[in-house]
Amino acid sequence: MEGTTTETSKLQQLWELTAISDVTLSMVIMWVVIAVLFYLAVYKKYEPLLLIPIAFGALLANLPTEGLINQPHGDHPGGLYYYISLGVEYEIFPPLIFLGVGALTDFGPLIANPRTLLLGAAAQFGVFATFLGATIIGFSPQEAGAIGIIGGADGPTSIFLANKLAPHLLAPIAVAAYSYMALVPMLQPPIMRALTTEEERKIRMKSLREVTRLEKLIFAGMVTIVVILLVPAASALIGMLMLGNFLRESLVTERLTKAAQNELINVVTIFLGTSVGITMTGDAFLNASTLKILGLGVIAFGIATACGVLMAKLMNVFSKNKINPLIGSAGVSAVPMAARVSQVEGQRADPGNFLLMHAMGPNVAGVIGTAVVAGYFIAWYAG
Amino acid sequence: MEGTTTETSKLQQLWELTAISDVTLSMVIMWVVIAVLFYLAVYKKYEPLLLIPIAFGALLANLPTEGLINQPHGDHPGGLYYYISLGVEYEIFPPLIFLGVGALTDFGPLIANPRTLLLGAAAQFGVFATFLGATIIGFSPQEAGAIGIIGGADGPTSIFLANKLAPHLLAPIAVAAYSYMALVPMLQPPIMRALTTEEERKIRMKSLREVTRLEKLIFAGMVTIVVILLVPAASALIGMLMLGNFLRESLVTERLTKAAQNELINVVTIFLGTSVGITMTGDAFLNASTLKILGLGVIAFGIATACGVLMAKLMNVFSKNKINPLIGSAGVSAVPMAARVSQVEGQRADPGNFLLMHAMGPNVAGVIGTAVVAGYFIAWYAG
Amino acid sequence: MEGTTTETSKLQQLWELTAISDVTLSMVIMWVVIAVLFYLAVYKKYEPLLLIPIAFGALLANLPTEGLINQPHGDHPGGLYYYISLGVEYEIFPPLIFLGVGALTDFGPLIANPRTLLLGAAAQFGVFATFLGATIIGFSPQEAGAIGIIGGADGPTSIFLANKLAPHLLAPIAVAAYSYMALVPMLQPPIMRALTTEEERKIRMKSLREVTRLEKLIFAGMVTIVVILLVPAASALIGMLMLGNFLRESLVTERLTKAAQNELINVVTIFLGTSVGITMTGDAFLNASTLKILGLGVIAFGIATACGVLMAKLMNVFSKNKINPLIGSAGVSAVPMAARVSQVEGQRADPGNFLLMHAMGPNVAGVIGTAVVAGYFIAWYAG
Amino acid sequence: MLESLGLIGTGFAVVMSVLASLWAACSVIGKFFNRPKPDSTSATQAAPVPPRAAVASRAGVPPHHLAAICAAVADTFGPGYVVTRVAAPSHKVTEWPIEGRKDTFQGRRIRRDWGPTRPTLGGETPNILRGQQ
Amino acid sequence: MLESLGLIGTGFAVVMSVLASLWAACSVIGKFFNRPKPDSTSATQAAPVPPRAAVASRAGVPPHHLAAICAAVADTFGPGYVVTRVAAPSHKVTEWPIEGRKDTFQGRRIRRDWGPTRPTLGGETPNILRGQQ
Amino acid sequence: MLESLGLIGTGFAVVMSVLASLWAACSVIGKFFNRPKPDSTSATQAAPVPPRAAVASRAGVPPHHLAAICAAVADTFGPGYVVTRVAAPSHKVTEWPIEGRKDTFQGRRIRRDWGPTRPTLGGETPNILRGQQ
Ligand code: NA
Numbered sequence A, B, C: 001m002e003g004t005t006t007e008t009s010k011l012q013q014l015w016e017l018t019a020i021s022d023v024t025l026s027m028v029i030m031w032v033v034i035a036v037l038f039y040l041a042v043y044k045k046y047e048p049l050l051l052i053p054i055a056f057g058a059l060l061a062n063l064p065t066e067g068l069i070n071q072p073h074g075d076h077p078g079g080l081y082y083y084i085s086l087g088v089e090y091e092i093f094p095p096l097i098f099l100g101v102g103a104l105t106d107f108g109p110l111i112a113n114p115r116t117l118l119l120g121a122a123a124q125f126g127v128f129a130t131f132l133g134a135t136i137i138g139f140s141p142q143e144a145g146a147i148g149i150i151g152g153a154d155g156p157t158s159i160f161l162a163n164k165l166a167p168h169l170l171a172p173i174a175v176a177a178y179s180y181m182a183l184v185p186m187l188q189p190p191i192m193r194a195l196t197t198e199e200e201r202k203i204r205m206k207s208l209r210e211v212t213r214l215e216k217l218i219f220a221g222m223v224t225i226v227v228i229l230l231v232p233a234a235s236a237l238i239g240m241l242m243l244g245n246f247l248r249e250s251l252v253t254e255r256l257t258k259a260a261q262n263e264l265i266n267v268v269t270i271f272l273g274t275s276v277g278i279t280m281t282g283d284a285f286l287n288a289s290t291l292k293i294l295g296l297g298v299i300a301f302g303i304a305t306a307c308g309v310l311m312a313k314l315m316n317v318f319s320k321n322k323i324n325p326l327i328g329s330a331g332v333s334a335v336p337m338a339a340r341v342s343q344v345e346g347q348r349a350d351p352g353n354f355l356l357m358h359a360m361g362p363n364v365a366g367v368i369g370t371a372v373v374a375g376y377f378i379a380w381y382a383g
Numbered sequence D, E, F: 001m002l003e004s005l006g007l008i009g010t011g012f013a014v015v016m017s018v019l020a021s022l023w024a025a026c027s028v029i030g031k032f033f034n035r036p037k038p039d040s041t042s043a044t045q046a047a048p049v050p051p052r053a054a055v056a057s058r059a060g061v062p063p064h065h066l067a068a069i070c071a072a073v074a075d076t077f078g079p080g081y082v083v084t085r086v087a088a089p090s091h092k093v094t095e096w097p098i099e100g101r102k103d104t105f106q107g108r109r110i111r112r113d114w115g116p117t118r119p120t121l122g123g124e125t126p127n128i129l130r131g132q133q
């Protein structure tokens, strides 16, 4: 910085201020991956609310940034995402998202037809099958658990569990979970049709009874108590889900319900998405693991779909009141897309058949089921 | 976890994963208490915006949860409510609620008739009387101060002071404060009628003059300055209250006023309520202290109501411009319920009498008065 | 606190509880300054969204408060603003404001006429000229950088840089930045008229082409990449600005865009403003530095305006497509006021001339330019 | 591998038993809520129209409206459809009218002359203040 | 006990003196704001109707409207009521119309053909973009 | 001082080069987006009306509407103005109708009798619940 520096050294100095020399090949490759994610999110509308923040976070992660992710040292504060990412690391954001999800969810169809809880349970077999596959192809048990949960089709739960069991796989797991959730309308129908007969697809289900406010409130309290007693490690997720639902169904806390449904969930979604994306560095993402995870994710979705359908068929063997097996696939959650798929497939077989509300039962049961599985894995490994 | 475990030991293992064995008798008793709170909040509409979060927090506190309230240790992060409760522990949430309250409050009626400030002051005598009673029946002075403030009928202030002077009593104090605030329409009228004559109840007050924007802005600034000078320990509460009010009355920061009135206060209310509820474990709540606190709370409300009414009668002795003593009871705050009670009682004596706006004066004065008392206790004990 | 204290000592005790004796002369003088700020904000509408919180924070800073700004010690928590101010100290708030600004900004006019980026660059010369002036009159280089950035007319950037390079000057720099931004309609026109001829002011520019969604998305990504590569220290500001803009222009994340435009920016603005104001103690504000900073700020604005206009005239020498030099002044940012000034001055010369959209180009370019300058100063001094 | 199978067996058992418990609990609770209408489990197959209509009527819908609706449904869908519930379209009371009413009550600004109150450009608060400023 | 009484005595004195100070300050300040209308303190007892009506009239209400309103009030409430202020119902300008106007100005989407713009199911943004995408 | 000048020289060079790079990049990218209409750079000076009108027409505006609009513009502004784009006023679909629709779908409360649903005083939720409570 002396006044006598020559022109050359000044240019050099200028060059050193830039970070062009810090660009690595893996960054450039990641830019292509990120462009694909942006394309899927913006033009294909694959869960854009989360994929866009994730992809933008990934863009920041694959640039030679300064003051964005560094740890604090001495008097110097940490980077912005050092602080925001604490919300993921301390496991605060996913339960807050669940608070909003609970405030947005109507458990009425499930309460009116509680048998469908079993369909939501059956779909979780996809999680365990994928867990097995993942251990076989070489992932550690903890990693396998975090990968398997992709089959639960529940974004916040996947992020919650991955952060706990295998934080180094957070990015590919989140990307797989949200991408496949968006692909549900393509992944599920072939499996559903292969496993059902024309007659089964035409089954009409009797209309659901009305559910009163008191029953919904009791349900929220009961799920909280039963799940926490049986799988205490799921406390944070189930507790917040049901708090949001209780606020919603109480009908006397409109202000708070709206806050959970909007302000809270929107702001946390921006922070959660970018925090996840910012872990998506080339080193962490561009390796065989990611490809394996993406592959296992498809398998997880397929098995979960199949198990839901087969469980519905099994229940029909024992029950007089037949269930249309097409609603079994909705047990993977991916609310409300999986339920819409059931409706569409049902109408393809019989245009007068309305399965949407029936499919919402296993659909929301799948959310509870996946939280239970996550709690089980945490109890097994992280305790 | 060996493959050779027998069936029995596997079942045992499964059992050990659950937390059923951790359920204690006090938890089950608390479930009944919580059910009562839910009933009061949902069906009786006792301050549901706060009682529902408190009761749900209490439910979580009385279940054998995992990962919800534990402290961080080593690399393991703390539970969700370890972090959220910091907002109470660090005394952040109550002032933020006050920011929203300030943005929602119109001090116009108080400014138009500043004499009513004395009524808001008189009602605070209930706080001191209860403090005396509490020390007599064995509470420590700090505890007694935190209990007495229930008579101020100001939720956030009660939580603020209880956290500072007697954190172990936070839950019963908060529950008492919010429950009795909801009971104001039942607790106050008998006292009001006993202490006033038919003629007094029929006094009509002259209509309030208009208050300009400038006057309201000066008022906000003046209250900030005077209260902080005289009772500096009330700075956080009064500062935020008046910041919110200044934003509101400036009429040029609509965006910020709305944010304080809605987003901020709603989200903080969810967190504050559940954080308070989560301290409500059986050990902390099911004991003689709680019963004593609930009893003292009623007394506090009663004395505060009486003192407000009596102060109004006293002022009538010296003043030509008579005050209807029914508005004295509004000095306990519990905005705006206490003012509505004054209106209803007034119309019972004279259907053409409109006391609502007059009662809003002592009503909002009571908020300032209670914050002053809280500051006084803090200065005396916590300094 | 014994019962045998005499009347006199009780009064003395009461007096000691108050903080009247802690009022200093500088506080009283600051009250006058604060009253002036309130007047400018409320009645003159000088950026009230920020000046009112700043002025109210300053009021709290100049009262003998307790429990509002103190550091935590032992078990005692810190004051409310000890915690809230961490958002400034850790450099979290300004980038969050930029997230909202990005969600509110339409870069379309800039993309349609990218030449105007040079105008936004030229206006930054005001920053460097002021930096030079500040070093000459005795400020340290770091201080001079933080002062110079006032000429960038960008509040959050000024606060961000001041916190990094010269935290003790945060208050006067923020006050100067926001005050002069509000004064743009008075400061700029004389300079603009002095430097342009009647003919130049009458130049009509050809209407802007339409910009598609894809182009806007590419622009957001490209600015992120180019700026971070060339000036990595600007990562946090530019990254958040462009994240907000990407969310906005994707058109598929309406919920998140609204959250960034409203909830997030409003709440953070309240906290940021008061946090800045609370550093405005008499000692920090009532000295020669503040006067110098206010003086240098005017100069910075003037030079920035002039450079923008002159650069437009320079570009006209080389280009066939003439630019109306009146839009050069919009390069100081101060969105959207500087652009409106260009429009008004243009119509004064030719009532049929519509410069507003053309001036929006340099206007938003100025935001990027100032963030680049801030990054450059950080890289030079704080790295 | 064997360990994994153990984990899977236990895990799936946990999930099934948790959700089956919830099913059981829901059914038990549901019984209490269904009891008042003992015929409701077989309603869709064989429930005669009049009792249902009576139920709906009890809920506030005038019988002649109900008759007209039933006729329209029968005409549109043909036989096999039973009207089980009639309700006016759901007019959810959103917060906005209530908030608007609150705003009115708070009444920070009062129009002092007969002219209309218009939003100003740029969203500034219009210069119509309650007091004389 | 005695200590407690000391605390209580001091405390109540503090509260009373703080709020009494505020009262005093408010009264002093209020005097400045009331001064322009010297007759306002005794207005409700004896103020004759015409001046008030004139005041209201000055504030923009046409006199014949005022006369009609006063007549209606007298008829409804009987004697003893004085109309002190007449104002149009408070039309608080909420943020929404302004925000809507801003949205229109920002104009991210422009309808390129004559057909109506409808919200889509599921709340997606309709596919009507400003550009050619 | 000299050091400061060095910093200023470098700094201004940095700013200019960063924004100039963005200009260059924008121009290159912009070329791709402008290519489909090769005549667009000189459109405002000399573009004949008919092709433009055709473009607008392709975008959905009926030709006879276009003719009328062009006539009106020519009459109002005089010669020298060319209509380059015609669009219906931007009807931005705000979130509210969509949210309202969502609310309707969620249908938490259903009006069970013919009476109107009114907001209650104090903004409480009206006592019209889906179930029998
Ligand atoms: Na699931």
Ligand code: NA
Pocket (backbone or CB within 6 Å): B151, B152, B153, B154, B331, B332, B333, B334, B366, B367, B369, B370
């Ligand atoms: Na009170």
Ligand code: NA
Pocket (backbone or CB within 6 Å): C151, C152, C153, C154, C331, C332, C333, C334, C366, C367, C369, C370
């Ligand atoms: Na700038």
